[in-house]
Amino acid sequence: MTDQNSPRRKKISFRKKPKQEQRRDTKYVATCFKNTEEELVAELKKLGAAAIQSRNRAVSFYGDKELLYKANIWLRTALRVLKPIHNFNSEDAEDLYNRCKKIAWEKLFKPQQTFAIDYAVYSDHFKHDQYTALKMKDAIVDRFRVAGLNRPKVDRKNAEVKIHLHIDRNRVTISLDSSGAPLFKRGYREEQHRAPMNECLAAALLMKAGWKGQLDFLDPMCGSGTLAIEAALMAANIPPNLNRVSFAFEHWEDYDASLLSKVLGEAKLGFTPLKVNVWAKDREMRSIRMCRVNVTAANMRKSIQIEQGDFFDAKPPVEKGFMIMNPPYDQRLKTTEGIEAFYQKVGTQLKHHYIGWQAWIISAEIDALKQIGLKPKKKIPLMNGKLACELRGYELFSGKRKDKLASV
Numbered sequence: 001m002t003d004q005n006s007p008r009r010k011k012i013s014f015r016k017k018p019k020q021e022q023r024r025d026t027k028y029v030a031t032c033f034k035n036t037e038e039e040l041v042a043e044l045k046k047l048g049a050a051a052i053q054s055r056n057r058a059v060s061f062y063g064d065k066e067l068l069y070k071a072n073i074w075l076r077t078a079l080r081v082l083k084p085i086h087n088f089n090s091e092d093a094e095d096l097y098n099r100c101k102k103i104a105w106e107k108l109f110k111p112q113q114t115f116a117i118d119y120a121v122y123s124d125h126f127k128h129d130q131y132t133a134l135k136m137k138d139a140i141v142d143r144f145r146v147a148g149l150n151r152p153k154v155d156r157k158n159a160e161v162k163i164h165l166h167i168d169r170n171r172v173t174i175s176l177d178s179s180g181a182p183l184f185k186r187g188y189r190e191e192q193h194r195a196p197m198n199e200c201l202a203a204a205l206l207m208k209a210g211w212k213g214q215l216d217f218l219d220p221m222c223g224s225g226t227l228a229i230e231a232a233l234m235a236a237n238i239p240p241n242l243n244r245v246s247f248a249f250e251h252w253e254d255y256d257a258s259l260l261s262k263v264l265g266e267a268k269l270g271f272t273p274l275k276v277n278v279w280a281k282d283r284e285m286r287s288i289r290m291c292r293v294n295v296t297a298a299n300m301r302k303s304i305q306i307e308q309g310d311f312f313d314a315k316p317p318v319e320k321g322f323m324i325m326n327p328p329y330d331q332r333l334k335t336t337e338g339i340e341a342f343y344q345k346v347g348t349q350l351k352h353h354y355i356g357w358q359a360w361i362i363s364a365e366i367d368a369l370k371q372i373g374l375k376p377k378k379k380i381p382l383m384n385g386k387l388a389c390e391l392r393g394y395e396l397f398s399g400k401r402k403d404k405l406a407s408v
């Protein structure tokens with residue numbers, strides 16, 4: 001059976017996706033917060049990305065243009081999606097300049113487009129990262145000049161073309177940033193809390209806690225409402241960046257507006273009405289006001305109930321539910337009773353009134369967390385900005401209470 005047209009041969013070539021087809025896909029790298037790579041990998045698998053590889057605060061994958069657009073619209077835990085275009089070894093700024101000048105930038109963007117360079121430099125060879133980025137900028141504009149074109153302008157705030165420079169020791173990777181503004185800028189945060197939680201971190205916490213919209217939801221210390229908004233978006237299968245005004249890939253030469261409309265249209269067809277209640281509560285009226293503004297901007301006013309109330313006085317709104325809270329850490333927000341007494345009160349409230357609930361708490365106050373006096377079923381280390389934190393999960397069973405609510 002060596003005949004090229006034999007049915008058997010055809011069958012074999014259809015069953016397996018040819019490797020070459022995969023290689024025609026483009027490589028992308030999505031960046032994320034430390035310790036949230038696992039959640040990003042799971043999200044990319046769901047989107048159908050190929051050859052996914054977890055790295056340090058990033059995940060690389062392969063896909064076509066449609067996947068790139070989907071990644072920007074759908075990924076909840078990604079900070080940005082980069083398209084690596086060049087990598088090489090270099091050990092000094094002059095060499096970097098010469099290599100960058102060899103790149104055909106004029107084929108990547110037009111002289112009338114503005115650009116900006118973001119950088120992450122982890123190298124002893126390039127001690128002054130700002131100077132290194134400046135050399136790269138010089139190489140780009142000089143390249144345009146030598147090609148007889150106008151010099152493109154730098155716009156640090158609203159650049160149309162975003163270029164990412166990453167140097168790890170002597171390995172230089174240059175990428176085009178397809179996202180532009182980082183993907184946590186969903187477009188709903190109109191009001192900024194004194195101690196806000198990053199949207200991508202909030203989504204990652206919810207995924208780590210196993211939130212799938214299966215139970216009624218409560219954030220009793222909601223601040224500006226990030227956790228409740230992200231929880232509602234997830235449960236309703238609404239992409240986090242559906243309402244973003246723009247992505248940097250819209251300024252690329254190969255931008256396909258009808259493909260983006262198709263991806264957005266398909267996303268809208270997937271909305272599922274919420275089957276559970278979502279409550280966002282806080283004792284401070286100014287937090288409640290902020291939360292209202294943000295929930296409205298996220299188009300979630302019908303899905304999220306916002307109420308003022310002190311967690312220590314309020315009873316649970318339902319018998320069983322899923323609670324996640326981001327209490328004060330005594331850094332930007334002070335507690336009146338002292339941090340250990342505050343967390344002790346949280347524990348007492350959970351033990352007395354929230355039997356039947358799953359409770360998750362994120363805090364940088366690890367010693368104070370111990371004052372909760374409940375045995376956590378999970379402890380997950382995370383970073384909230386520069387603060388090392390722990391997300392702790394508690395299952396508040398009604399049966400065998402003494403065993404389950406043991407002190408630790």
Ligand SMILES: C[S@@+](CC[C@H](N)C(=O)[O-])C[C@H]1O[C@@H](n2cnc3c(N)ncnc32)[C@H](O)[C@@H]1O
Pocket residue numbers: 193195196197198220221222223224225226227281282283284287309310311312326327328329333
């Ligand atoms: C760290 S902030 C939450 C920030 C929030 N995750 C966000 O993204 O904006 C903690 C919040 O807990 C609230 N809070 C403190 N003690 C409280 C209590 N006893 N009952 C209800 N809310 C409380 C504060 O008003 C504050 O808004």
